[in-house]
Structures are given as C-alpha cells and as structure tokens.
Amino acid sequence: MQKDLHNKQPRLSELIRNPDSVIEDFDTIPDDDIEYVKEYGIGIDCHSRFIEVCVRYRNGKLINKAQGRFSTDWTSLVAAREWCINILSTKADPVPDLSEPLHYLVESTASYHMPVCMAFNGNPTIINPTIAGATKRKTDVLDSRLLALHDQINIWSECYMPSEDVKTLRILIDQRERFIHDANAAGNRINNIITRFGFTVGRSGSVVKDPMIRAIVEDQISDDPSSIEGLCPIPIPLEVRMVLRNEYEKYDYFTARANECKSRIFQKARSMEWETDTTRIPGDEMIRILATAPQIGELTAVLWLARVITPRRFRNAKALSAYCGLDPSLKISAGKVTSTVKRGGNKPLHKALNMCAHRLIHRHNEMFGIWGYNLQQQTGKKKKAANAVARKLSVAMYYMMKTGSEFTYDNYHSIRNIDVFDIPVEDLVLINGDFKRYIRILKENDIYTTTDLATAYISCSLGSCHGLGKKFFGLLKDFLDHHVTYKEMYDDIKSKLNHKEETVYE
Known part of the structure; x- marks a missing residue:
C-alpha cells in the first residue's frame, strides 16, 4: 500500500517539465510607456490547493510570458521554483543573472503564501490582494500575470522575512493572548450565570481575580453553601453549580497555560540576539534598554522586538510609526486638510503602545504624559491625545533600538520647560x-x-x-x-x- 502511494507521487524532474497546467508562451511587444526595471518578473497567485505562476522574461525586443500551475505539496512548490529558473535560463535572451537571489511577487492570502516563500526562498515581495489592482476579468491566470508585471516594473518593495526564532516567538505571544482571551471569557461566563440567579457580587470586582469575591462564589457553588448577609437567599441550582465549577477549572487552566507561555516567551527572547543599526545586542540587554521608556514594561518590550525585529527594516522613524498604525493619512483638498484616516498597522503593537499612552496621560507625571494631557485638554479628544503619545513612544523606541541606548528626555525640546519672556x-x-x-x-x-x-x-x-x-x-x-x-x-x-x-x- 505504501509502495503504491509512493509510486503515485510525481518526481521533481517530471513536475519541472510538466506542471499541472500546460505552459503557454505569449509574444508581446513591450509598451514604450512602461519602464521594465527588472530583467524578469515572477507573479504567484496562492490558494490552498494550488498556485498559479507566471514568468515574464525578455526575448530580444519582446516580452514573453510563461504560465504554469502547481500543487501546494512541498515537492511541487520546489518544482515550481526550479521551473521558473529553467524558463529564465533556457528561454530568456539575455539570460538574467541567476546567481542573485530570485525575486518574485506573491499575494498574502491567509498563510498560504508562507510555504511558497519557504520553497522559493530568495527575495519575495508580499502584498495585500486588495492593493494589487483588480482586472476587468477575474481569473487566477490574469492575477498571476498582473503580479508578474508588477514585479518586473518594481512597483512594490521587497519584504523582510522573519527568522525561525522570530516566528516561534510570535506564535508563543499569540498563543498566550489566546489563553488570556479564553480565561477572560470563562470569567465573564461565571459572572453572567450567577447574575441570572440574583448574585451581584461581580459589581465589586472580578469573580475570578479578586480572592475575596471568588471565595464567596465558590462557597455558594459548593455542596453546602453558607448563608451570607447581603446575598440572594435562593440557592443556585445543583446543575448550575456543576457548570460554574467547570468554568472555574477552565479559568485556572487557561491562566496557568498563559503563565507558562509567558515564561517561554521571555526565555526565547532573552536567548536571541537583536540587531541595532551597527551591531547585535543580547536579548537581556535589549529588553532592559527598551523597558527604560516611559510605561514600557518587559512584556511590551518583547512584543516590540517580535514585531519590529530590527530597525534596519524601516527607512526612518515615520515608516515605523506607520507600521504601528500611528501615522494618520491626511486627505487634502485645495490645500486644506479635510479629514484624517488612521492606518490599520500592526494591531497588537498598536494596542500595546496605546495602552501605555493612556496610562501616561492618566498619571501625567512624565513629560510624555504631561504633553499628552495638555493636548487632551486643548482638543477635548482623549483618543487623539493617546495616539499622539503612542507615536512619540514608537519613535523613541525606534531610536533606542537603533542606537542601543537607554531612553532620555534630553532631545525632546518641544516638551521641556518653556523659557518665555515675562510680562503681565x-x-x-x-x-x-x-x-x-x-x-x-x-x-x-x-x-x-x-x-x-x-x-x-x-x-x-x-x-x-x-x-x-x-x-x-x-x-x-x-x-x-x-x-x-x-x-x-x-x-x-x-x-x-x-x-x-x-x-x-x-
């Protein structure tokens, strides 16, 4: 049985010669208005079961296109890469320099593009399908051709591919967030259920995190509940008590798993080395440096490292702020700003920095917090002030990571004490x-x-x-x-x- 299955698997050489769909060559005259920056372009339209690949290459004064469809098993993905190289090495004129890393453009469809990038290696460009530009006729073949054209004329910049360690760290952080979400959901269900039976102790605090309130609830769902003044005298039904006990067990389980993930996160982050602009710093030292920023704790510092990875990814601090969703786009008409649109950015990073900003504004005992509080008083908009403070935090952490130095207010001239001329x-x-x-x-x-x-x-x-x-x-x-x-x-x-x-x- 295993031998028969093995015989049905296509060999790599066969896949390179004969992909799932027939290769078609199209000779076209290049448009004089289009500047082909690169010698070739590869576009890949990803799906769960197959990928559609288009290769554009020069053939003298013409531009040829080769089309192929491959399955998404690992052997077929590797064959797709070899097929692209084979097309470029045997049919292109002039033959491009294939000693350089292979460049290609792929859509970010869920996580289906990740195995493709691993198999193709090289320098991928990953874009959102919504910004690739829709064609009048929507087919997989046309999508891959458009992506290949975009790759050849170099519309989009190359993407940074995280290492295996960074991907592992991100998965641990996401798993911890999921455990925390499930634990909070169990706590909310407990409070919802006991409220239906007249027990409103949840108004004074959490029924799972506050030890006194939890002790009261656990007493009421035990086999022999005691009579407590101020509580509903009607006992909770026996069947419901069993449900509540299970919910408490779920809360304790998910909380314990979240704490385990937290320790693994710190262990992983501290075992890695992180890049500055000129060198690499051990994880312990980098986390300590980032945690010197106002209201930034060690967990937020690790989240920053997992998402930003290296300051070399970004052209400047403004580009990083946009990545964090903290750089609003302006809509301008006739020289006037008509509205602003906040970009999505990296949601976990945006949320973490905004929470730190809200705490700074609430306490307003640091220069960032004072500046944000004054902005809030001036505009009357709390979210706008928090977003502005979060942007200052992102810029500060960018330069801290870039230089490998601790936070200081010395370079923030706009929030120092203002030396105004003294008049009545x-x-x-x-x-x-x-x-x-x-x-x-x-x-x-x-x-x-x-x-x-x-x-x-x-x-x-x-x-x-x-x-x-x-x-x-x-x-x-x-x-x-x-x-x-x-x-x-x-x-x-x-x-x-x-x-x-x-x-x-x-």
Whole structure:
C-alpha cells in the first residue's frame, strides 16, 4: 500500500517539465510607456490547493510570458521554483543573472503564501490582494500575470522575512493572548450565570481575580453553601453549580497555560540576539534598554522586538510609526486638510503602545504624559491625545533600538520647560485681543505673568481652571510655540506706545 502511494507521487524532474497546467508562451511587444526595471518578473497567485505562476522574461525586443500551475505539496512548490529558473535560463535572451537571489511577487492570502516563500526562498515581495489592482476579468491566470508585471516594473518593495526564532516567538505571544482571551471569557461566563440567579457580587470586582469575591462564589457553588448577609437567599441550582465549577477549572487552566507561555516567551527572547543599526545586542540587554521608556514594561518590550525585529527594516522613524498604525493619512483638498484616516498597522503593537499612552496621560507625571494631557485638554479628544503619545513612544523606541541606548528626555525640546519672556498676562491683549476674555479667569487662579502661565501649562494645572476651553488652549499653544515672535511684536507695540506718550507729553 505504501509502495503504491509512493509510486503515485510525481518526481521533481517530471513536475519541472510538466506542471499541472500546460505552459503557454505569449509574444508581446513591450509598451514604450512602461519602464521594465527588472530583467524578469515572477507573479504567484496562492490558494490552498494550488498556485498559479507566471514568468515574464525578455526575448530580444519582446516580452514573453510563461504560465504554469502547481500543487501546494512541498515537492511541487520546489518544482515550481526550479521551473521558473529553467524558463529564465533556457528561454530568456539575455539570460538574467541567476546567481542573485530570485525575486518574485506573491499575494498574502491567509498563510498560504508562507510555504511558497519557504520553497522559493530568495527575495519575495508580499502584498495585500486588495492593493494589487483588480482586472476587468477575474481569473487566477490574469492575477498571476498582473503580479508578474508588477514585479518586473518594481512597483512594490521587497519584504523582510522573519527568522525561525522570530516566528516561534510570535506564535508563543499569540498563543498566550489566546489563553488570556479564553480565561477572560470563562470569567465573564461565571459572572453572567450567577447574575441570572440574583448574585451581584461581580459589581465589586472580578469573580475570578479578586480572592475575596471568588471565595464567596465558590462557597455558594459548593455542596453546602453558607448563608451570607447581603446575598440572594435562593440557592443556585445543583446543575448550575456543576457548570460554574467547570468554568472555574477552565479559568485556572487557561491562566496557568498563559503563565507558562509567558515564561517561554521571555526565555526565547532573552536567548536571541537583536540587531541595532551597527551591531547585535543580547536579548537581556535589549529588553532592559527598551523597558527604560516611559510605561514600557518587559512584556511590551518583547512584543516590540517580535514585531519590529530590527530597525534596519524601516527607512526612518515615520515608516515605523506607520507600521504601528500611528501615522494618520491626511486627505487634502485645495490645500486644506479635510479629514484624517488612521492606518490599520500592526494591531497588537498598536494596542500595546496605546495602552501605555493612556496610562501616561492618566498619571501625567512624565513629560510624555504631561504633553499628552495638555493636548487632551486643548482638543477635548482623549483618543487623539493617546495616539499622539503612542507615536512619540514608537519613535523613541525606534531610536533606542537603533542606537542601543537607554531612553532620555534630553532631545525632546518641544516638551521641556518653556523659557518665555515675562510680562503681565493682561499685556497679552496688546498682542492678541482674543486673550481679553481669559485674563480674569487666569488671575482668579493666581496666574499673573506669562511665566506663571507657562509653568501652569507644563504642570497640567490649567485643566482645573473653569472657563478655559479649546479656544484658549489653541491661543496658548500658539503663544508658546512662537513666543520669540510674540516678544518682537510686544516690544514693537510697547515702543510705539512709549513714543506716543512722549509726543503727547511734549
């Protein structure tokens, strides 16, 4: 039986010569408007059962296309790669340099593209199917041809392929998140069930994490529940008690598995070496460096490493912020910003950085938190402020990882103490009349000079002053950002007033 099955498996040489579908060559004249950056292009349309491969190559002044379909077993995937190389080495004129890594363009269809990238190796470009550009007629063959064309004219940049260690670390992190999700689901079910029978102890805390509340619930679902003042006197039915016990067992199981995953995550991350811009650093040292950023714990630092991997992947800090989903795209019409669209980015990283940003703003005892709190007071938008602080965190961690140095506020000039020129607050009206309505409110809160105003802004004490709304914070931000220009305007106005007084006196 095993021998018969083995005989049915096609040999690699046979697959290279005869793929699942017939090879077709199409001679076309290259479009003069298209610049073919590369000597050839390979497009692969992925599915669960097969892949459709198209190879575009030069044949003198013409561009030829070869089409083939292969199964997704490992032998067939390797055969597909060898078939592409065979086409380029025997039919292309001139023959491309095949000593260089093979480049190709593949769609990111679920995880079906991963075995293809492993078999083809080389330098893959992986794109979302929605941005490849739809054709009028939708077929697998046409999709692969379009991908091959995009590869040859080099529209998309090459992708970074994570190592086996990084993929293992990512799977461990995802598995821990799944265990935590299942544990929380069990806790929510317990609270939902006991509430149906009149037990509302969950209002005071978690029925699984709070030891006192859990002890009460476990007592009520035991074989001999005790009578507790303030609780519903009607006992929980015996069958329901069994369900609740099973849910507690599930919670304990998933929590224990999550803790095991956590220890494995740290063990794996610390055993690896991580790249900076010039060298490699042991995992222990890199985690310690990243954890010096405000509100960034060791687990968030490991999540950052698993997703970012190396700063060399990104052109600059802005590109990394976009990867984290923290760089909003602007819609501009007639020179004006009409709306903003937040990019999706890496969801786990986006969520982790936003949670850190929310904690910074809530406590506002760090410079990032103070800056975000002031932005929140100015705009009235908590999510916008958290997103801005999270972006600052991502930029900071990018440079920390790039240089291998700890976090410091030394280079953040915009959030240092502002050295403004000192004048009475009522003199601000001379520069901008819109300040007039706020002078009384400022003096009632013991703010008499611009130095007092800047100090109150930095210390976040202006948020408790009633009557200072979004318009005031906009005026104040403009004054603090351009205080040098304001001083020149103030000096000019004062000199004119002094000159006028001297003229009247004479």
